[in-house]
Every structure is written in C-alpha cells, then in structure tokens.
Amino acid sequence: xxxxxxxxxxxxxxxxxxxxxxxxxxxxxxxxxxxxxxxxxxxxxxxxxxxxxxxxxxxxxxxxxxxxxxxxxxxxxxxxxxxxxxxxxxxxxxxxxxxxxxxxxxxxxxxxxxxxxxxxxxxxxxxxxxxxxxxxxxx
Amino acid sequence: xxxxxxxxxxxxxxxxxxxxxxxxxxxxxxxxxxxxxxxxxxxxxxxxxxxxxxxxxxxxxxxxxxxxxxxxxxxxxxxxxxxxxxxxxxxxxxxxxxxxxxxxxxxxxxxxxxxxxxxxxxxxxxxxxxxxxxxxxxxxxxxxxxxxxxxxxxxxxxxxxxxxxxx
Numbered sequence: 001x002x003x004x005x006x007x008x009x010x011x012x013x014x015x016x017x018x019x020x021x022x023x024x025x026x027x028x029x030x031x032x033x034x035x036x037x038x039x040x041x042x043x044x045x046x047x048x049x050x051x052x053x054x055x056x057x058x059x060x061x062x063x064x065x066x067x068x069x070x071x072x073x074x075x076x077x078x079x080x081x082x083x084x085x086x087x088x089x090x091x092x093x094x095x096x097x098x099x100x101x102x103x104x105x106x107x108x109x110x111x112x113x114x115x116x117x118x119x120x121x122x123x124x125x126x127x128x129x130x131x132x133x134x135x136x137x138x139x
Numbered sequence: 140x141x142x143x144x145x146x147x148x149x150x151x152x153x154x155x156x157x158x159x160x161x162x163x164x165x166x167x168x169x170x171x172x173x174x175x176x177x178x179x180x181x182x183x184x185x186x187x188x189x190x191x192x193x194x195x196x197x198x199x200x201x202x203x204x205x206x207x208x209x210x211x212x213x214x215x216x217x218x219x220x221x222x223x224x225x226x227x228x229x230x231x232x233x234x235x236x237x238x239x240x241x242x243x244x245x246x247x248x249x250x251x252x253x254x255x256x257x258x259x260x261x262x263x264x265x266x267x268x269x270x271x272x273x274x275x276x277x278x279x280x281x282x283x284x285x286x287x288x289x290x291x292x293x294x295x296x297x298x299x300x301x302x303x304x305x306x
Contacts, residue, residue: 029166035199038207039217049222060236065167065193084240
C-alpha cells in the first residue's frame, strides 16, 4: 500500500504511531547506533541523581528519526530531499508517539513531482514533542 | 557562506557502512528493506542500500572531538561506583538539542565515504522564565562524498539552559 508523491493533494494527511511504550532498550540502541553516549540518555542513575531529571531522556535525534519514518513509510516511492524539526518537549521512556504529516504544497521541479509536508509528532497526552517539515521528490 | 572543503583541521572521514546503516535503522524500529537487504526489489529500484534520512547523525562515531563518547584513560562523567558528575560546560543546566535541519542533495548509500566539515553559525541568547538564560549556538556540517559531491548539509541548533527544566 504505497502512496506516490504524484497522487498527493494539498491537505492530504497521514497519521501513524511511531513508537508504542518507548523502551529504555530502544534508547540504548539509538545511543549505540548514533554514537551519542551522553549519560542523560542512557544512564538512569546519572540522569536522576546528577542531572535532576525523573528518568533518562530520549535523544531528540531519535524522535526526529522516528518522525522521518512517518514520511518514508507513507511515501516509499519518494526521496526525502529536505527535513527539519524543532524539539519542543522531552520524550521519556514509556511515551507513545504519534506523527501526522500534512501536505502543504505540491509541484513539479526539474520534471520531478515534489511535495512539501508539515510534520507534527505528539506524545500520549497530545503534547507536541517535535514539529517540522519535509520535502519529498518522486523517484 | 564559503564552502568549507578547505578546512582540514575541522574535518573528519565518515565511511558509510552497510552494517552501521542496519543498526541505525533497527534503532528507529525500521523494517524497510532499502536499509538492509540489497537483493530486495525495493532496494534495487533505488540502486542499492540507502541510509535513512537522519543517518548522518551517526557520524558522531567518527568525530574525533565528539564529547559524548567514553575514551580509554579519560574520566567519564556518567555513573559507575558513584552517580557521575555534571560536565563543567553546562553549569547547573543542561545542553539540549533545539533544532535540526537537513538538506539532502543526493541519496546517501552504503559504501560512500564522506568528508565532514563543520563551521560555527550564529549564536544568541534568550531569557526563559523556567530555565533562566538560554544560550543558543548553531553548527553547520557539510558532508561531501568520495567524488567530491555535496551529499548532505546539516544545521544543528543547541541550547544550554541555566537551570534544569522538565516538561
């Protein structure tokens, strides 16, 4: 069930659960893969006793990577050519994140279909954790 | 701003390896075969295994100056026998990622060897009722491949808070 960039119209949107009950193990996997071993993300003792947080905090880049999946799963016949987010709120172990992508503009660039998307990812309380944009070209 | 390929002192080499892409994709809960299965039809259609959009974040592994990696014979600030110590640079607050932007000029592929060059962008301060003075800084990273082509441009905005904040 793939959607093509060519078939999209302004205000089309796509929603998906990006992670359900985020585990500390997934955060540790992201630390290992990304190389960001800041103990704030992977060391509960440090995060609570030294940094003063209620638990470890997920990497912002993990939330961003999950948000990218919203786009690449939806438009798997597309090539992401631009992507950016602002980090609005911390993501904690146990959070469930849901992303929504909405088409802001469509067009053709150098003979290729292109779409501009607005992206929002919220936690289980409906609070925005990241907001941003993506530009996707047709393959 | 000028291109920064002529900054050998602040550039490093980042080989893009298939196994690394697979691990990174798994950490994101990915099951898209484009990231690990070179034989899959979806991968062939893209001309081989590609990296997920945010993969260049993993260049931290190859950054000689990356601060968030324990090194042999150097004290680490995370917990061991004790709870750890706050890094001096952050004071009582926390260094946080505020924004991240990527421009992808062409697909990033397993086998590419990137040269990463960085430059500092603008810095500014803002007052926050919850967190005190917020100090923002911007870093631009450019990723050129083995053919000298610019593949990715990244702009990262960091903020250091004066006090710890919880959302």
